[in-house]
Amino acid sequence: MSSKPKNYMNPYLAGVMLGLVLLATIYITGRGLGASGAMKSVEVGIVNAIAPNHTANTKFYQEYLQEHPNGIFNNWLVFEVIGVIIGAFLSGLVSNRLTFKLEHPEKVKSATRIVGAFVGGMFFGLGAQFARGCTSGAALSGMAVLSTGGIITMFCIFGGAYLFAYFFRKLWI
Amino acid sequence: MGPLIPSEGLNLVIGLFLGMAFGFTLEQAGFSTSKKLVGMFYGYDFTVLRVFFTGGLVAMIGVVAFAHFGLLDMSLVYINPTYLWSAILGGLIMGLGFVIGGFCPGTGICAAAIGKIDGIIFVIGTIFGVVVFGEGYPLFEGIYWDKYLGNVQMNETLHISQGLFVFLFMAFGAVAFLLTQRIEEKVNGKPNPILQPKSRYIGFSIVILLLGLSAFIIPNPEDYKPAQVKNEIEQGYYQVEYITPDELALRLVNNDETIKIYDFRSLDEFQKLSLPNSVNLKIEDLFRKGGNKLISGDPQIKKIIIAKDNKSAIEAEEIIKQKGFKNLYVLQGGMQAFANDIIDFKMPVNMAGISPNLIATYTFRDNASKTIEQLIKDSKKSNVIVKDKKRVLGGC
Numbered sequence: 344m345s346s347k348p349k350n351y352m353n354p355y356l357a358g359v360m361l362g363l364v365l366l367a368t369i370y371i372t373g374r375g376l377g378a379s380g381a382m383k384s385v386e387v388g389i390v391n392a393i394a395p396n397h398t399a400n401t402k403f404y405q406e407y408l409q410e411h412p413n414g415i416f417n418n419w420l421v422f423e424v425i426g427v428i429i430g431a432f433l434s435g436l437v438s439n440r441l442t443f444k445l446e447h448p449e450k451v452k453s454a455t456r457i458v459g460a461f462v463g464g465m466f467f468g469l470g471a472q473f474a475r476g477c478t479s480g481a482a483l484s485g486m487a488v489l490s491t492g493g494i495i496t497m498f499c500i501f502g503g504a505y506l507f508a509y510f511f512r513k514l515w516i
Numbered sequence: 517m518g519p520l521i522p523s524e525g526l527n528l529v530i531g532l533f534l535g536m537a538f539g540f541t542l543e544q545a546g547f548s549t550s551k552k553l554v555g556m557f558y559g560y561d562f563t564v565l566r567v568f569f570t571g572g573l574v575a576m577i578g579v580v581a582f583a584h585f586g587l588l589d590m591s592l593v594y595i596n597p598t599y600l601w602s603a604i605l606g607g608l609i610m611g612l613g614f615v616i617g618g619f620c621p622g623t624g625i626c627a628a629a630i631g632k633i634d635g636i637i638f639v640i641g642t643i644f645g646v647v648v649f650g651e652g653y654p655l656f657e658g659i660y661w662d663k664y665l666g667n668v669q670m671n672e673t674l675h676i677s678q679g680l681f682v683f684l685f686m687a688f689g690a691v692a693f694l695l696t697q698r699i700e701e702k703v704n705g706k707p708n709p710i711l712q713p714k715s716r717y718i719g720f721s722i723v724i725l726l727l728g729l730s731a732f733i734i735p736n737p738e739d740y741k742p743a744q745v746k747n748e749i750e751q752g753y754y755q756v757e758y759i760t761p762d763e764l765a766l767r768l769v770n771n772d773e774t775i776k777i778y779d780f781r782s783l784d785e786f787q788k789l790s791l792p793n794s795v796n797l798k799i800e801d802l803f804r805k806g807g808n809k810l811i812s813g814d815p816q817i818k819k820i821i822i823a824k825d826n827k828s829a830i831e832a833e834e835i836i837k838q839k840g841f842k843n844l845y846v847l848q849g850g851m852q853a854f855a856n857d858i859i860d861f862k863m864p865v866n867m868a869g870i871s872p873n874l875i876a877t878y879t880f881r882d883n884a885s886k887t888i889e890q891l892i893k894d895s896k897k898s899n900v901i902v903k904d905k906k907r908v909l910g911g912c
Binding site for chain 1: 518519520521522527528529530531532533534535536537538539540541542543544545546548549550551552554556557558560563565566567568569570571572573574575576578579580582587588590592593594595596597598599600602603604605606607608609610611612613614615616617618619620621622623624625626627628629630631632633634635637638639640641642643644645646647648649650651653654656657659660665667668669670671672673678681682710711717720907908909910
């Protein structure tokens with residue numbers, strides 16, 4: 344049985360829902376939402392498993408392990424992101440959007456999209472380290488608590504994307 | 517008062533559920549497809565801007581309103597610290613990643629969760645991005661820690677009121693929403709059917725606007741209470757009961773357990789000299805989370821307020837009284853008077869011509885001075901200093 348994917352939610356309604364989820368998060372836990380932090384945990388976890396000598400001798404990992412004495416994965420963001428995966432999966436399930444495919448514009452080759460997704464992810468992961476958070480942890484959550492750094496990062500993410508959009512238009516249109 | 521800050525384990529479970537709501541909302545909004553995400557940068561689909569900015573504004577208005585009405589103690593909430601150069605550099609690099617990869621980490625995870633292979637690859641890419649940062653850290657460290665401005669908020673940076681900043685941000689959002697809708701219609705050559713105004717959306721917007729306006733009209737107690745009380749005191753609208761240094765000394769000497777001492781002097785002065793079993797606090801503490809618990813709620817207990825002088829003690833006393841506490845006394849003349857009259861008391865050398873009553877007082881003071889000196893020494897460790905609570909640690 345295959346049925347058509349349902350329409351996406353009205354963006355403003357989704358925005359209000361997103362805002363309320365974030366507000367609830369701040370009210371209950373005193374902190375905002377995030378995403379890239381959990382990826383950092385995964386990264387440290389993997390590197391630590393493959394090359395424990397390396398993590399023990401590299402400053403970045405030393406600092407991270409010192410800041411997380413309860414274990415790399417025993418961390419609020421890791422649990423929150425596991426929640427994100429479950430929540431998004433459930434949403435895809437109820438709206439008939441579960442697939443297993445590589446999505447790309449018709450005129451763009453699969454290989455190009457794969458390289459683009461990887462390289463783009465790499466830049467995003469790198470930038471999120473500098474900014475101490477990504478679109479969720481720095482820009483969105485930072486905006487909610489009026490953080491100067493968060494709001495600057497938000498404008499730089501979107502401003503930067505507009506700045507570079509022209510050079511990568513062939514990837515999308 | 518929030519933030520509630522549940523215990524460690526419970527917090528993780530709550531994080532899981534909040535994450536589920538977050539992921540569900542992002543996916544429902546259409547953030548699991550890169551076509552929709554980059555649409556914003558090529559003008560054909562501004563869904564990201566609409567969802568993101570609406571979400572940010574709703575949360576921002578909520579946070580400011582909650583804090584304003586005493587429901588959220590902002591001194592405990594994580595405010596992303598500002599390291600100016602790395603905030604800018606990181607943002608620009610992420611912008612580059614956005615147009616190349618078509619996702620951001622949160623949306624990439626959502627896409628991966630519903631089986632988008634490009635989403636999975638993007639997430640793997642971000643993990644490699646962290647590797648690059650980790651390996652290059654000695655190189656990046658300088659800029660990463662440079663130009664630290666603290667846990668500063670945008671309205672402080674711009675030196676405007678918080679209300680005005682939020683209002684300007686709302687106005688910015690409204691203009692961006694209308695403008696981008698026009699651009700989108702032009703690029704696509706047709707109107708977007710789901711964005712036509714409906715009365716319930718307009719109604720909802722008005723409710724939000726009124727909520728925002730209420731913050732302008734109803735001031736924040738922490739901002740206006742101390743000033744209002746000061747003003748009332750200047751006008752003479754206050755009634756305060758005093759306790760004399762002699763009476764307090766008598767109660768201290770007798771180990772009276774029906775009194776409690778609240779000392780509003782600076783921490784420095786408190787550490788130099790403080791009376792037995794006293795609590796050192798600041799006026800701000802009364803407005804913070806748990807502020808009402810700092811002072812004994814038992815109406816039988818005499819609560820003695822000490823400050824450096826009468827005036828500041830009366831200010832503290834009036835604020836505490838307006839919070840509903842009873843049985844309050846101000847130490848007459850403040851700590852200065854108590855030190856002069858009791859602690860540093862020296863018997864006059866020439867007692868000739870002094871009335872017998874006064875001699876009795878002097879004798880009492882002389883004895884009390886020694887007893888209390890000992891009591892102060894003994895109690896040095898048991899005195900309470902209300903510590904500033906630490907902010908929640910957050911961020912990515």
